[in-house]
Amino acid sequence: MFEKPASAGHPILDLLARRWSTRAFSDRSVDRETLASLFEAARWAPSSGNGQPWSYLVATKDDPVEHERMGSVLTPGNVWAHKAPVLAISVATIHRADKPNRTAHHDLGLANENLVIQAGSMGLAVHMMAGFHIDMAREVFDIPATHDPLAMIAIGYPGDPESLPEELRAKDLAPRQRKPIREFVFRGKFGQPAGLE
Ligand SMILES: Cc1cc2nc3c(=O)[nH]c(=O)nc-3n(C[C@H](O)[C@H](O)[C@H](O)COP(=O)(O)O)c2cc1C
Numbered sequence: 001m002f003e004k005p006a007s008a009g010h011p012i013l014d015l016l017a018r019r020w021s022t023r024a025f026s027d028r029s030v031d032r033e034t035l036a037s038l039f040e041a042a043r044w045a046p047s048s049g050n051g052q053p054w055s056y057l058v059a060t061k062d063d064p065v066e067h068e069r070m071g072s073v074l075t076p077g078n079v080w081a082h083k084a085p086v087l088a089i090s091v092a093t094i095h096r097a098d099k100p101n102r103t104a105h106h107d108l109g110l111a112n113e114n115l116v117i118q119a120g121s122m123g124l125a126v127h128m129m130a131g132f133h134i135d136m137a138r139e140v141f142d143i144p145a146t147h148d149p150l151a152m153i154a155i156g157y158p159g160d161p162e163s164l165p166e167e168l169r170a171k172d173l174a175p176r177q178r179k180p181i182r183e184f185v186f187r188g189k190f191g192q193p194a195g196l197e
Pocket of ligand 1: 019020021022077078127128129130131132151176
């Protein structure tokens with residue numbers, strides 16, 4: 001399996017360091033129990049007021065029609081994701097009672113990251129995608145206006161980046177980049193580095 005661990009400047013959890021967003025998935029399917037664990041992990045994420053403003057639509061390759069239907073809402077840039085045995089759409093509930101839920105997207109992100117880390121611990125690869133046709137997803141899956149389809153998720157066992165077409169292979173093999181801590185952790189005033197790098 002191809003790995004490209006984070007070049008972390010300070011110690012972090014191995015699971016966090018080793019997670020990355022591959023575009024190469026193997027043919028191996030993900031069994032029902034394993035898939036259930038991923039959503040169980042999402043279920044236990046924290047959320048403002050325990051509002052749990054998340055839902056998921058899931059399609060697996062053992063139901064090819066449904067998998068194809070979900071794949072049809074992806075943008076062409078995410079064509080590689082059709083190979084993933086599991087596709088999902090994560091959806092935020094943007095209203096709580098009759099008020100907007102200001103933290104809905106944040107909390108959905110926490111649930112998604114729980115899923116990602118659980119998946120990593122089980123040897124699975126996950127790749128989030130904003131590149132899908134939102135209005136089409138709303139229509140195809142009957143998602144109400146009170147809910148925001150936010151990110152699609154490709155899930156499967158990691159494949160070999162060498163099997164990808166040239167452009168995608170180059171992206172998969174490229175080193176992972178991050179801005180330094182001083183550019184986003186401040187002290188005293190916004191923009192003033194906290195000195196933690
Ligand atoms: C909400 C979200 C949307 C993303 N959308 C896409 C996408 O549409 N297509 C894609 O190839 N990668 C997408 N990514 C993956 C990011 O490009 C990737 O996480 C980032 O480049 C960092 O790389 P790493 O995850 O390998 O560390 C998305 C990631 C997130 C969190």
